[in-house]
Amino acid sequence: MIQTKPIKPRKPWQASPAQRALSFAVFAGALLASYILVAVTPLKGKLAYFVVFFIIFTVLDFVFHFVSRGLLAAKDAITRAFVFLGISLAVLPIVSIIGTVIVKGVKGLHWGLFTHDMKLNSVSDPISQGGLVHALIGTGILVIVAMVISVPLGILTAIYLTEIRGRFVRPIKFLVQAMSGVPSIVAGLFILSAIVYTFTKSYSGFVGSLALSILMIPTVARTSEEVLRLIPDDLREAGTALGGTQWRTVAMVVVPAARSGLATAMILGVARIAGETAPIILLTGGGDTVNSNPFHGPMGSLPFYIWKSYAVGTPESITRAWAGIFVLLAIVLVLFVSARMLSERRSSK
Amino acid sequence: MSEVNSESRPQNLVSSLGDVARRHYESKTATTQVQGVGLEARGIHAWFGDRMVIEDMSLDFWSGTVTALIGPSGCGKSTFIRTLNRMHEFIPGAAMAGQVLLNGDDIYAPGIDVTKIRLKIGMVFQKPNPFPSMTISENVLAGLKLAQLKVSNKEDLLEECLERAGLWNEVKDRLGAYGGSLSGGQQQRLCIARSLAVRPEVLLMDEPCSALDPGSTLKIEETISHLATSMTIIIVTHNMQQAARVSDYTAFLLSEGGPGKIVEFGPTGDIFSRPKDIRTENYVTGRFG
Numbered sequence: 001m002i003q004t005k006p007i008k009p010r011k012p013w014q015a016s017p018a019q020r021a022l023s024f025a026v027f028a029g030a031l032l033a034s035y036i037l038v039a040v041t042p043l044k045g046k047l048a049y050f051v052v053f054f055i056i057f058t059v060l061d062f063v064f065h066f067v068s069r070g071l072l073a074a075k076d077a078i079t080r081a082f083v084f085l086g087i088s089l090a091v092l093p094i095v096s097i098i099g100t101v102i103v104k105g106v107k108g109l110h111w112g113l114f115t116h117d118m119k120l121n122s123v124s125d126p127i128s129q130g131g132l133v134h135a136l137i138g139t140g141i142l143v144i145v146a147m148v149i150s151v152p153l154g155i156l157t158a159i160y161l162t163e164i165r166g167r168f169v170r171p172i173k174f175l176v177q178a179m180s181g182v183p184s185i186v187a188g189l190f191i192l193s194a195i196v197y198t199f200t201k202s203y204s205g206f207v208g209s210l211a212l213s214i215l216m217i218p219t220v221a222r223t224s225e226e227v228l229r230l231i232p233d234d235l236r237e238a239g240t241a242l243g244g245t246q247w248r249t250v251a252m253v254v255v256p257a258a259r260s261g262l263a264t265a266m267i268l269g270v271a272r273i274a275g276e277t278a279p280i281i282l283l284t285g286g287g288d289t290v291n292s293n294p295f296h297g298p299m300g301s302l303p304f305y306i307w308k309s310y311a312v313g314t315p316e317s318i319t320r321a322w323a324g325i326f327v328l329l330a331i332v333l334v335l336f337v338s339a340r341m342l343s344e345r346r347s348s349k
Numbered sequence: 350m351s352e353v354n355s356e357s358r359p360q361n362l363v364s365s366l367g368d369v370a371r372r373h374y375e376s377k378t379a380t381t382q383v384q385g386v387g388l389e390a391r392g393i394h395a396w397f398g399d400r401m402v403i404e405d406m407s408l409d410f411w412s413g414t415v416t417a418l419i420g421p422s423g424c425g426k427s428t429f430i431r432t433l434n435r436m437h438e439f440i441p442g443a444a445m446a447g448q449v450l451l452n453g454d455d456i457y458a459p460g461i462d463v464t465k466i467r468l469k470i471g472m473v474f475q476k477p478n479p480f481p482s483m484t485i486s487e488n489v490l491a492g493l494k495l496a497q498l499k500v501s502n503k504e505d506l507l508e509e510c511l512e513r514a515g516l517w518n519e520v521k522d523r524l525g526a527y528g529g530s531l532s533g534g535q536q537q538r539l540c541i542a543r544s545l546a547v548r549p550e551v552l553l554m555d556e557p558c559s560a561l562d563p564g565s566t567l568k569i570e571e572t573i574s575h576l577a578t579s580m581t582i583i584i585v586t587h588n589m590q591q592a593a594r595v596s597d598y599t600a601f602l603l604s605e606g607g608p609g610k611i612v613e614f615g616p617t618g619d620i621f622s623r624p625k626d627i628r629t630e631n632y633v634t635g636r637f638g
Binding site for chain 1: 436474494540543
């Protein structure tokens with residue numbers, strides 16, 4: 001019998017340890033060189049480190065690849081360096097925002113935030129007193145009312161665009177796209193002049209929700225449209241071939257087939273408006289006590305709480321604002337992650 | 350392969366397909382009888398925009414028979430079959446002329462409820478398309494909900510339709526599973542069961558096996574043979590063996606640059622063993638198409 005060795009899985013396309021050590025040496029060399037350069041020249045600060053490091057690393061990497069593998073590989077390396085620079089410049093602000101919010105926000109967190117409102121406290125009181133439950137409830141109500149208005153309207157718009165395909169498809173598509181670019185303060189001012197000054201004459205959560213709906217409808221409509229477009233025409237034909245009218249086919253076949261996608265559209269719409277501030281400041285009045293009636297009286301909300309606390313400017317009020325930002329960001333993050341999970345479940349099915 | 354062999358091969362094919370068709374005919378006449386005209390197409394023309402795609406097609410489809418429509422791609426088979434249950438009009442820019450008579454009434458007459466027509470003339474598509482959000486049993490009964498029909502005993506109907514579609518034994522223990530969890534061939538038989546649940550008189554099948562493997566194809570062909578005893582079946586197929594195996598009548602359609610026309614229509618045995626038109630002979634012997 002011939003003794004055969006069991007075949008081990010290998011990855012011949014990967015860099016060898018020696019090559020990897022060399023690449024690391026180039027990286028470490030660039031780091032060291034930039035440290036020395038900043039130390040001995042008048043260049044100062046983090047930005048200087050970053051710029052000097054990038055230049056030295058790019059040059060070293062180019063030379064290294066040119067010597068070891070030739071000009072083409074060297075050009076490839078330089079392109080890669082610039083792509084990495086681009087990504088880090090794009091991601092840096094996001095990471096920095098999240099980092100700052102976490103670092104500054106956790107200082108203001110305590111359980112009392114979720115059980116107390118600001119009825120008996122001022123924003124400059126010690127951080128352990130008072131809370132933002134009124135703002136949480138207010139934001140919840142504002143979002144729910146806006147959802148009740150926008151989700152049906154948005155989905156119906158999407159159904160018009162993908163199912164009915166009437167003669168107004170192009171203008172409506174254009175309008176929806178244009179609407180998704182409307183600045184939030186314009187939506188707020190519109191509701192202020194068209195509804196508040198003309199009819200209600202007072203602040204309330206409801207008019208705030210109306211303004212938020214203006215911002216939410218385009219998001220819901222556009223996402224829903226994309227989702228419905230993914231449903232194959234086979235299913236629509238099968239529904240009609242079984243004697244269904246168009247309405248029954250859409251309601252029983254097309255929309256159920258797209259339901260997780262439509263849920264994603266709804267969540268993205270909510271995430272879009274949960275932190276909107278300008279229309280809230282103009283329209284809701286921003287109370288300090290829990291108000292669960294959207295049609296009467298001023299209503300607090302997270303963005304308003306943050307804005308108001310930050311504007312006062314004492315150390316306590318600023319800590320309060322950061323805690324509010326932390327809570328708001330956490331809510332939006334949870335919404336985005338659940339939208340992501342819903343759509344992944346859809347694509348894996 | 351020698352010259353002589355390649356010359357003689359088409360001749361063999363003609364006789365073998367003719368044999369298949371004759372065997373099918375003999376087995377069939379023993380069990381059923383033809384019950385009169387179920388569906389009549391009268392001078393059907395169809396257009397997409399300004400382009401005429403089928404011209405003056407007239408055919409009678411008899412109850413209790415299977416009619417196969419064969420012909421090369423682009424000859425208007427699918428368009429023709431879609432005019433028969435008014436699915437043609439869903440395509441933007443579509444137009445048609447002519448009459449389709451179901452039990453003597455024109456389905457294109459003004460005032461006709463088109464959804465009722467599609468209940469009587471069901472359709473099975475090229476690609477299996479079970480409704481993804483519904484379970485197997487919901488899929489079968491979907492037509493009742495879509496057309497808002499009432500049925501006294503849903504369980505019986507469910508079993509009957511799956512039985513007739515030849516799927517009951519494979520799915521009876523998992524009727525609550527989603528339709529998408531079945532194999533391609535099972536999905537297609539589920540779609541057949543779904544069209545049967547609204548009790549159509551005519552069943553149109555647009556290349557129902559083109560996306561399936563030979564085993565599933567065989568099962569669907571058995572299903573078609575069973576169904577043909579009680580309804581009118583019209584099947585578009587690219588597979589001439591299939592046409593010979595399942596159909597009683599065959600129409601050969603051809604588009605010679607212009608709109609598609611019917612070249613020859615007759616009993617399947619005749620079309621495959623002694624075609625009258627040279628173009629039919631060339632097609633069924635595999636010389637083109």
